[in-house]
Amino acid sequence: MSVGRTANREPDAMADAPGRVNMLGEHTDYNDGFVLPVAITQRTFVAMWRNGTDAFSLYASELGQTVRFSFDEPPTEHFASYVYGCLMLARAQRADIPGLDIEVRSEVPMGVGLSSSAALEVATLRCLRQLLDLPFDDVVIAQIAQRAEIEYAGVNCGIMDQMASSLAGTDRALLIDTRSLERRDVPLPEDSAVLVLDSGVARTLAGSGYNQRRSECEQAARELGVSSLREVQSLEAIEKLGNDVIRRRARHVFTENARVLQALECSDAAAFGQLMNASHASLRDDYEVSTPELDLLVRWLQAEDGVFGARLTGAGFGGACVALCRTDAVQQVAQSVLAKYNGAGHNGRQLVPAPA
């Protein structure tokens, strides 16, 4: 990895972790539901050097920025709060974290719904595990990473992204039951490949309606008398909710969980694709986290020969969409849709497969 000031010294520890794209199961994780992410090839790399002090210096090569902080003086820069959170939580488990020079390089595109923050958290914790020989397994790493995001970056997220970054592979999806954290590998349908296009509309999770959606779900669960929307047994109960917004939020979560479970039974790509299309409609109409640009991209993707299905991926409110394509059609689909989309004055780009 290319390093700055510390270029002449071998790091004391190095680690990395991937971003992820979620195929199905959106906004279900904080409702104890099911998700189906796959890791992407782009990764975040972290290197650490003991610096003999009790302070930290964090250099992010993509931002060309160095931030200095200590346990008592937290960083004010948002990106540094993810690392600070991991250090604080690791310290809470094991008291003596030495002062460190830390360098970060990331291939994971930021702010588009591919979990650049989870990749940074998981890579940081893996690096600390290696440096200090910490007894954290991959699930514990995901759990600490999620707490770092909630407690230090201000996003009341579920555990999907951190579990995916810590445990998923790039060649198959990982079904996660976010209530029990049980998981199993799910091969993608034969002769299909994943395409991710960025809508070019930036998204800020903490500033968006994400936390609001989460409290709407909690309200729905309270009104239904269950501990989480995962526990709801039938759509009929949801349809009886008096408040239209709360009813639609709950309906999305219920139908989305059902779609993930149905996907496990799908052996063919066309059926899987239909579930992705239905997921997008639900995220657009019931959950209201799509944007006009994402709707346009998804519509054009769905209209392409060689596309089985498409939907927004991640939290929404901007960011990227994912399509399941015929393997031999991926590049052609990307070119054709991006030509139309950018021709209409937008700023789309291909994210997965990573452009050469």
Ligand code: GLA
């Ligand atoms: C973000 C959160 C996840 C999940 C998705 C929506 O990526 O970090 O926990 O809730 O949004 O599915």
